[in-house]
Amino acid sequence: MKKKTLLLNPGPVTLTESVRLALQKEDLCHREVEFADLQKSIIQKLKNVYPESSKTHTPILLTGSGTSAVESMLQSLCPKEKPVLILANGVYGERMASMLSMQQKPFDVISFDWKESIDLNKLENALKEKSYAYIITVHHETTTGRLNDIASIAEIAKKYSVPILLDSVSSFGGEWIDLSKWNIACLAATANKCLHSVPGISFVIPRNDLLEKEKTHSTSLYLDFFKYYENQKTGFSPFTQSVHALYALDQALEEFHDAGGWQERNTFYYKKTHFLMKAFSEMGIKLFLENEEIYSGVLVSFFLPKEIRYEPLHDHLKENGFIIYAGQGNFQGHIFRIAVMGDVSMLDLERLISVMKNFLSMPHHS
Numbered sequence: 237m238k239k240k241t242l243l244l245n246p247g248p249v250t251l252t253e254s255v256r257l258a259l260q261k262e263d264l265c266h267r268e269v270e271f272a273d274l275q276k277s278i279i280q281k282l283k284n285v286y287p288e289s290s291k292t293h294t295p296i297l298l299t300g301s302g303t304s305a306v307e308s309m310l311q312s313l314c315p316k317e318k319p320v321l322i323l324a325n326g327v328y329g330e331r332m333a334s335m336l337s338m339q340q341k342p343f344d345v346i347s348f349d350w351k352e353s354i355d356l357n358k359l360e361n362a363l364k365e366k367s368y369a370y371i372i373t374v375h376h377e378t379t380t381g382r383l384n385d386i387a388s389i390a391e392i393a394k395k396y397s398v399p400i401l402l403d404s405v406s407s408f409g410g411e412w413i414d415l416s417k418w419n420i421a422c423l424a425a426t427a428n429k430c431l432h433s434v435p436g437i438s439f440v441i442p443r444n445d446l447l448e449k450e451k452t453h454s455t456s457l458y459l460d461f462f463k464y465y466e467n468q469k470t471g472f473s474p475f476t477q478s479v480h481a482l483y484a485l486d487q488a489l490e491e492f493h494d495a496g497g498w499q500e501r502n503t504f505y506y507k508k509t510h511f512l513m514k515a516f517s518e519m520g521i522k523l524f525l526e527n528e529e530i531y532s533g534v535l536v537s538f539f540l541p542k543e544i545r546y547e548p549l550h551d552h553l554k555e556n557g558f559i560i561y562a563g564q565g566n567f568q569g570h571i572f573r574i575a576v577m578g579d580v581s582m583l584d585l586e587r588l589i590s591v592m593k594n595f596l597s598m599p600h601h602s
């Protein structure tokens with residue numbers, strides 16, 4: 237039998253067998269009461285991921301990958317009349333600027349080198365000069381593995397009374413998110429990263445007062461989350477949701493909570509990435525960012541050693557059952573990334589290390 241391939245890319249992730257089996261539940265019409273029960277169950281379980289915010293924020297389910305949730309958040313909340321400020325230090329921050337420019341909404345972007353952290357002085361200077369509707373940024377910048385310091389950004393944002401819109405696609409369920417204290421007006425996330433479900437369902441989590449008081453700013457019919465919110469009150473949805481992906485997400489959330497919620501997942505992720513950092517360092521492979529502490533638990537990035545090209549490394553690991561991930565943009569060919577989300581054990585990673593050692597010992601690895 238062919239060995240199961242493990243996904244060590246940052247989503248989609250390796251599923252547990254029980255989540256995969258949930259996809260086979262019976263066909264269901266999205267206008268029937270059983271569908272409403274399923275959506276309500278998922279919404280409750282999503283609220284329980286960070287129960288501190290269950291009274292102030294409400295998850296809204298969408299069919300689409302993480303990008304659709306990010307785009308829905310910007311569509312629905314960013315106004316035409318007042319600019320927003322984007323802080324970008326990677327692919328995903330820059331992508332939100334592209335979205336706003338396609339939506340023809342006013343924004344400023346402070347772009348940092350993708351290896352750098354977000355400079356808080358630049359943020360404060362921008363806020364002194366102009367009045368913004370929102371500050372928009374990425375929690376875990378998957379481009380490099382950096383966990384942006386949202387608590388510090390939020391402290392400055394609060395001084396100027398500007399709420400935050402957060403791309404939490406690769407941190408939701410795996411890292412601590414303080415929606416109230418950080419003054420998060422809305423976040424966007426997905427089923428198929430730290431929640432370990434299948435791709436197909438994503439969600440936004442706006443603050444309740446926005447849902448009740450604000451009118452939509454959406455120029456898209458499909459991505460207007462206010463419309464979903466109205467339907468969701470009775471358990472339904474304006475359009476066909478990916479029913480089978482919802483079955484899987486309900487099961488994945490059950491397993492998430494049974495295993496101890498985000499804290500347990502966070503602890504296990506860090507255990508895995510720190511194991512990889514140590515093992516790779518012993519092989520002479522260097523961390524890409526400046527030190528261990530600034531990484532999320534979700535993903536780690538390494539410099540490709542000079543004598544090694546990415547493709548043969550990728551192919552050798554793939555032949556042995558592991559999918560790793562290349563660098564994006566300017567980092568292509570210079571780095572590789574390993575994510576530890578999904579059904580991946582310490583034993584799996586120990587085997588990865590021995591396959592890696594085997595690759596390094598081969599005479600022609602380029």
Ligand SMILES: *Cc1c(COP(=O)(O)O)cnc(C)c1O
Pocket residue numbers: 246247301302303304306328374376377378403404405406426
């Ligand atoms: C993966 C990712 C996305 C995009 O999600 P898709 O599911 O690929 O659409 C957006 N933002 C961040 C930070 C991500 O890691």
